[in-house]
Amino acid sequence: MKSKLINFIRWPAFVSLVLLVSLLIINQILSPGYLNKAYITNFLGSNGPLIMSSIGLSIVLISGGMDISVDGIMSLINVVYITLSESGMQTILILVICILVGLFCGIINGLFVGYLRITPILTTFATSSLFSGIALWIMPSPRGSVPKGLLNWYYSWLGGFGAPILFLLIIVIGWFIIRKSKLGIMLYAVGANKENSYLSGINVYRVQFISYVLAALFYTISAISMTTYFSGGDATVASALTMKAITACVIGGVLLSGGVGDGIGAAFGATSLGLAITTVLAIVKNAFFQDFASGVLMLIAVIGCTLLNRYIANKFSKKGVVINAEKD
Amino acid sequence: MLRKINKNNEIIRNFLPSIIIIVLMLLVGNILTPGFTSANNVFNIICKASVLTIVCIGQAFVMISGNSGIDMSVGSIMSCAALLGPSMTQGQNIGLLWSLPIFLILGFLVGVINGLCIQKFRLPALVVTLCMGIVVDGLTIGFTHGKPSLKIPDLLLELGIPYLGRMRLLTIIVIVLLFLMELFLQKSKYGRQLFLCGSNQNVARLSGLRVNVIVVISYGISAMMAALAGFALVGYVGSAQLFMADEYTMLSVASVVIGGTSLSGGKGGVIGGALGAFVLFLLTSILTVLGLPDGARIGIEGLVLLLILMANSRESKLRI
Numbered sequence: 296m297k298s299k300l301i302n303f304i305r306w307p308a309f310v311s312l313v314l315l316v317s318l319l320i321i322n323q324i325l326s327p328g329y330l331n332k333a334y335i336t337n338f339l340g341s342n343g344p345l346i347m348s349s350i351g352l353s354i355v356l357i358s359g360g361m362d363i364s365v366d367g368i369m370s371l372i373n374v375v376y377i378t379l380s381e382s383g384m385q386t387i388l389i390l391v392i393c394i395l396v397g398l399f400c401g402i403i404n405g406l407f408v409g410y411l412r413i414t415p416i417l418t419t420f421a422t423s424s425l426f427s428g429i430a431l432w433i434m435p436s437p438r439g440s441v442p443k444g445l446l447n448w449y450y451s452w453l454g455g456f457g458a459p460i461l462f463l464l465i466i467v468i469g470w471f472i473i474r475k476s477k478l479g480i481m482l483y484a485v486g487a488n489k490e491n492s493y494l495s496g497i498n499v500y501r502v503q504f505i506s507y508v509l510a511a512l513f514y515t516i517s518a519i520s521m522t523t524y525f526s527g528g529d530a531t532v533a534s535a536l537t538m539k540a541i542t543a544c545v546i547g548g549v550l551l552s553g554g555v556g557d558g559i560g561a562a563f564g565a566t567s568l569g570l571a572i573t574t575v576l577a578i579v580k581n582a583f584f585q586d587f588a589s590g591v592l593m594l595i596a597v598i599g600c601t602l603l604n605r606y607i608a609n610k611f612s613k614k615g616v617v618i619n620a621e622k623d
Numbered sequence: 624m625l626r627k628i629n630k631n632n633e634i635i636r637n638f639l640p641s642i643i644i645i646v647l648m649l650l651v652g653n654i655l656t657p658g659f660t661s662a663n664n665v666f667n668i669i670c671k672a673s674v675l676t677i678v679c680i681g682q683a684f685v686m687i688s689g690n691s692g693i694d695m696s697v698g699s700i701m702s703c704a705a706l707l708g709p710s711m712t713q714g715q716n717i718g719l720l721w722s723l724p725i726f727l728i729l730g731f732l733v734g735v736i737n738g739l740c741i742q743k744f745r746l747p748a749l750v751v752t753l754c755m756g757i758v759v760d761g762l763t764i765g766f767t768h769g770k771p772s773l774k775i776p777d778l779l780l781e782l783g784i785p786y787l788g789r790m791r792l793l794t795i796i797v798i799v800l801l802f803l804m805e806l807f808l809q810k811s812k813y814g815r816q817l818f819l820c821g822s823n824q825n826v827a828r829l830s831g832l833r834v835n836v837i838v839v840i841s842y843g844i845s846a847m848m849a850a851l852a853g854f855a856l857v858g859y860v861g862s863a864q865l866f867m868a869d870e871y872t873m874l875s876v877a878s879v880v881i882g883g884t885s886l887s888g889g890k891g892g893v894i895g896g897a898l899g900a901f902v903l904f905l906l907t908s909i910l911t912v913l914g915l916p917d918g919a920r921i922g923i924e925g926l927v928l929l930l931i932l933m934a935n936s937r938e939s940k941l942r943i
Contacts, residue, residue, distance in 0.1 A: 361749075363873075407929060407933070411933055411937065412937045412938040412939075412940070413929075413932050413933060413936065413937055413938070414880070414886055414932075414936060414938065416693075416749075416876070416886070417876070417877060417880055417886075417932050417936070418929065418932065420873050420876070420877060420928075421877075421925045421926075421928040421929040421932060422925060422929065423925070424921055424922070424924055424925030424928065425922050425925030425926055425929070426922075426925075427921065427922075428918050428919065428920070428921030428922025428923070428924065428925055429918065429922045430918065431917055431918030431921060431922075432916060432917075432918025432919045432922060433918070435916065435917065435918060489941060490941065493941045493942070499941055500941075530918070538753050538756075538757070541749070541750060541753065542750060542753065542754060545747065545750045551691075551747040551749060551750065552691075552747070581765075583764055583765045583768050583769075584761070584764075584765040585761075586757070586760060586761035586764050586765070587758060587761025587762050587764070587765050588761070589757075589761070590754060590757035590758035590759075590760070590761040591758055591761075593754050593757060594740075594751070594754040594755065594757075594758060597746065597750055597751070597754055598740060598744055598746065601744065601746055602744060605745075
């Protein structure tokens with residue numbers, strides 16, 4: 296029993312779960328009864344994309360990479376989706392094409408980082424500019440709409456809670472499958488130490504490649520959810536998402552140096568970021584300083600969660616082995 | 624003598640790719656649109672690149688400091704200085720006398736907070752500076768209420784006007800600054816210590832260097848340079864808006880890397896960043912004169928950047 300508890304505490308996502316629960320309680324105190332059906336539907340609609348793309352990003356981060364093309368890929372999918380639905384194509388066909396485009400983006404990222412060995416952050420900066428450029432080319436100004444039938448289905452699913460829950464479920468199940476598979480173990484191994492994994496016979500380049508493709512698939516699903524929620528096309532719709540997703544991953548206990556973390560933690564981190572905005576709106580009444588307050592809160596959350604995670608990892612590590620420390 | 628030649632070789636090896644790219648781009652530009660290499664156009668591009676060069680100086684200091692150092696808050700600090708700095712002067716030249724130093728010091732302090740979080744708490748630089756950027760952006764919105772600033776001192780506006788022949792005043796100032804900072808980085812005691820910290824922090828610590836102080840100062844310099852670049856940008860553009868310098872963050876990282884400074888630290892210099900900045904703005908300029916739509920231009924920029932990186936900065940193979 297005790298060892299189970301310690302295992303739970305040592306779970307990288309534990310600290311972000313604590314943060315999530317405490318934010319829920321704080322919000323309940325500040326504005327009692329806020330957690331109604333309308334709030335949940337709205338919250339999942341607007342923050343769902345961030346939660347889902349954070350889980351996707353965590354795959355890349357765990358394998359020791361970095362991806363700042365999240366917003367580029369999501370904008371491209373958004374624009375493709377709307378352009379196709381304007382032309383009156385069948386919904387299933389649209390979704391298939393969107394997923395193919397997302398896979399293509401992931402393949403480009405993976406090819407350049409994995410097989411051509413260019414520094415991840417710079418590669419994904421360049422590809423981000425490539426993807427968002429194509430998106431802006433296809434749709435220079437915001438327009439378009441989503442088919443009525445799809446919109447009705449989206450809002451009425453599960454007794455009015457909305458389809459984001461379905462998308463979220465797909466993503467979470469996908470994450471668990473990846474985590475439990477052989478590939479998942481390889482992702483962690485490559486992230487922890489590339490050279491050692493190479494020497495143990497793992498095809499490091501292929502694992503890196505696959506991590507970017509899988510992440511792009513996750514972003515695609517989250518972009519489809521986002522587009523249906525906004526029901527419109529805009530090439531700059533996801534512009535702030537990358538930075539928020541990275542922050543969410545760090546809050547969720549994913550180490551940027553790779554090898555440690557859990558996608559569920561990233562999801563908790565992203566949810567906390569969304570809840571923190573509700574908290575800030577309740578405390579800071581001056582509209583012009585709300586951005587500043589949420590920035591400060593984010594910084595404090597990052598510092599606090601990282602330090603706590605490291606403290607726990609050192610305190611409860613097996614046989615004194617330091618698991619969760621930054622590599623020097 | 625021999626050592627000197629070796630050292631020169633290394634400098635040539637670092638700068639050669641970007642110089643070749645610059646020459647190629649000038650040639651391509653001239654073929655696509657005759658008159659592209661006229662003195663006026665080239666010096667205009669150099670003037671645009673000068674603003675980015677100031678940011679690159681700071682970014683180079685941070686990258687050299689190692690430990691995957693990167694400063695993602697420079698764009699926000701630039702926007703903040705560009706918006707708030709000139710509006711503090713009420714459009715009077717004399718106001719610059721105190722508004723510029725105040726913003727340089729404020730910038731330095733922001734950088735010091737960045738550095739302290741990174742060194743003391745051992746947090747990843749990327750995330751700390753990202754969050755700091757959001758904080759600084761929030762402050763800018765809070766103080767300006769999102770209004771653009773139009774009262775700009777005449778002295779700042781002079782920066783973009785041709786001065787010496789076709790050379791802009793800003794370019795001359797930046798070249799002087801560039802050489803001073805390169806000298807500071809390569810010859811001063813602090814600069815040498817920074818290189819050692821970048822190559823191996825543990826060795827630097829064991830040699831009795833105050834690693835934390837040295838690295839924190841490098842972040843301070845980066846943020847200070849970003850504040851200075853904000854003033855230069857508003858002088859060149861002529862007006863300031865919210866988030867006007869956001870893209871400078873990643874542009875500065877890219878140009879410093881194109882200029883031969885590695886992201887892993889301990890290597891590089893300041894002048895490479897200037898060459899990289901020139902490459903990036905040359906590319907933008909060529910694509911702009913072709914008359915492509917905005918989206919296509921941004922897309923092709925990304926593609927070319929990818930090719931440049933492929934030629935310039937690949938990591939070593941795992942198999943030895």
